[in-house]
Amino acid sequence: MSRLPHVKGERIDRDTPVQFTFEGRRQQGYRGDTVSSALLAGGARILGRSFKYHRPRGLLSAAGHDVNALMQVRREGGSVPNVRADVVQVEADWDINAVNTRGGLAHDRLSILNRLAPFLPVGFYYKAFHGKRWFPRWERMFRTLTGLGEVDLRATRRTTPKRYDFCDVLVIGAGPSGLAAALAAADQGASVLLVDENPSAGGSGLYARGGSARLADQTRELITKVASHARIRLLTSTYAAGYYADHWVSLVAPEYLVKVRARSVIVAQGAYEQPAVFRGNDLPGVMLASAAQRMLYHYAVATAHRVVVLTSNAEGYAAALDALAHGVQVAAVLDLRPEPGRDSTIRAAELVSTGILIHYGARPIEAVAGADGGVARLLFESASGAAPGRHTVDVDGVWMSVGFAPANALLHQAGARMSYERSTEQFVPQMLPPGIYACGKVNGVYSLAERVADGRNAGACAAGGIGFGAEKARRATVPARECPTHPYPVFRHPLGKEFVDFDEDLQLRDLENACQEGFDSSELLKRFSTVGMGPSQGKHSNMNALRILASVRGEPIERLGPTTARPMFHPVPLSHLAGRGFTPERRTPLDSEHESLGAVWMPASNWRRPEYYAIAGKSRESAIADEVRAVRTRVGLIDVGTLGKIEVHGPHAAQFLERLYTTRFANLKVGMTRYGLMLDEAGVIVDDGVVGRLGEQTFYFTTTTGNSGTLFREFGRLATWWDLPVGLVNLTGHYAAFNLAGPAARAVLHENTDLDLSDEAFPYLGVRQAQVAGAPCRIMRVGFVGELGYEVHVPFQHAAAVWRALLASGSRFQIQPFGVEAQRMLRLEKGHITVGQDTDGITNALEVGMPWAIKMDKPFFVGQRSLQVLEKQSRRQALVGFNIPSSVHEPRPKECHLVLDGSEIAGRVTSVGWSPTLGRCIGLALVAPQVASRKRLRIRIDRGAEVDAEVIQPPFYDPHGERQRVRGLL
């Protein structure tokens, strides 16, 4: 609670003070201070309120997991929620408030919940708040009561770049073992990327000192070597959030995300110090010893004046020595064990020589709060040592050093198998997947010398395994001289409030009750009680919860196993994960032409297409109807450039298409086109298009808009499988295409080309290559919308010029550009099916009434054999045309409205609309066969109304296709 004189290695810059506001009061820290260290240096102890009971909370880990010290930070550019006070460096002029309080941190009105705790047992909300009627009310109440920071929707928009990186060996964690591993791998020639979540490398080597400089000096030596090594890159303030297949690791830096591909990964992430569970263990001032040490050495902050060190390992004795070295009084050391371990003995003697009392066989009874809400006294009893018996000691700090849990989440994600090691009371890797290594505390190794040796060996093995130096086997770890972790640091109190999970305010009895209710496996216990589900993801609670579960069940801990560890192992800001979509919208080369003509856009697969062209003062419906009439009576022009356009050539091209389509192509004459229907092996329609023969061995054909990419790919597979070497070129992006249709089409095209357009020279269904408006084009004379029409395919760079030339020539016929809606009506009038609209994933070729397109006598085509089977069976459904004599204003069916047979559903409408040409409503429906043979259909439309439709055989318009062959307007 005070700033110390200069401490060697401190991260703060005392020449640069930083002024900020906390809970409305001016505060000062130095550059390099975290929010927590600056506040503690200023005398604060309470940093936040707990999630459920709104209890005051202070510093716990100082390692990024202090979930009860989350801040709302107002700064230039907007307000940022849930800033982690224990690790985020404070900046000038920040206005900071603790999250999750009503009326401020000091006088949080919701602290009443602390007194209601007995009425809010584990899982209370599952039992009390599920009633249907009251649920919305409860939901509103809980949404108001719970939650952490607030998102500021007016904050400046920030983009977080995604970067990609590669290395031979990725070392995660730059503590002593990670540093040694990086050096060993790099010395053997591997390029090494070393990452650490802290602002500087060194890990516990820099703060867990035991009052001496030796450990820190050795660590600094390693850091110096790493910094000057040409093959090692060090990324600090960056954590590895997840491990994915084939050594693909996501690294989260403050401003960006890195996706790194390594050839080998070394996990040296160390261990999280674990709290002891006793009444009042959450009071401000009670903290992990490592947190206090981080404060001492990184920020020159003493977190207390007088402390008790609660320990069961050598690290706790080291922390007591660190306290002494910086003038913090040590009221007593409480060792939970009956006697000190081998490494503790020397330190214990050192402490006793300075007059410090050490109690053995100690058990904490209760930490008691003072007037400010922070710890003021500790009640405990001891079995031996200084003075056996029950004691009360006045302190403002309790440092807990009772054990560690390995930070092995990434190892779990990589598929490592763990086993529980009794000599260290922790899980250690038993089997690691190829290319994955673990060293240091995560591997159960604790002394500095052993950690360095373990790291060096892991680095050498990782490099050797991928061809840098000799391949080596991992050496066995040396058994620990003293167990660093207590097997059961849990102390019951009759009044409870022994916190196991600080994120979720879970007490010992909550977990016991959950077990009693039957949730007594680690995964069930987690889900019912929410232990480990808070923002720290159980880093300080999972291990203790598992120990409690094992104790309740009376089974050894290794039988239970930890819960599944999934990415991300530490919460990642959504801003890091959000990004631009990687599905670009495609636009045809005529996009800007449509824009200037007033196009109203609609999505068509991943393209945008004009739905229709808006005209001021005209409704959508009448604009579309006018477009339809223009095509039928004069001439229209539509962009069909979104169609797939594919060229296939080679001696086997015709044979390839014969196998692909139901139609016959072997006898197709050069210069002619033919409609093709494509099926899958089950006989289901997957695509249709027009196939033109440009030469003996060259075909050019179209596919539907949405299918072009996947079909083109599938053609490649089929050509490979069938061993038919054909050249396949996807020209979809290369060619623009538009359809010029209507009685005046020939006249308009004629003005722009020297090509002989007479019926003799260029008959219906012909294909020609010619100059149009000076551009080399492919022209197909097709009946796309049932009028005299030409589909002009233009290299993209000439598209706009040709489009404009045709519009200019067509002006004397009042040429009309038309959109998708008019096209659909025009095609519906002709009874042309739209694959995917009038067919679905199970519509086979026999059901759509196009026997002329299916040549069953061919030797083979995809789907043929299935059609042979289907021919013998009765039809499941049939596509029929219907017509409803009605005015344009009357309610009419919409697509997907149901066709009824009595009270049974007997099909659905697939296409429908009011035809301006025919003056009535027409449509197609996929219906059951018994309905198809009737004269009338009943269709249920909106609001349950029903309409009666007459079944008629399409086409509805120009049944004999005479319009496609007319001479037309000249």
Added chain:
Amino acid sequence: MKLMTCPINGPRAISEFAYGGEVRSMPDPQATGDAHWADYVFNRNSLPIVKAEWWCHTPSGVWFIAERDTATDTIRRTSLYPVWAQQREALS
């Protein structure tokens, strides 16, 4: 992200590849009974074994065969179809 080795382009991220189904030999359509044909069209075995699968490296359009252990999702080997087909023939 998983890696896959295209026989032409080498190891690439799995996002560059498209799956084309298990390699299955089509029975002679004209010599096969309806039931057997239906079995070929509709039924797939989902055994956790090493399977030969069609995969396409989409940016380059290369189709090849990957032998993949569907129990562990590990790719044993990739090869171009003619090479794979030849080896299969040699084995049988």
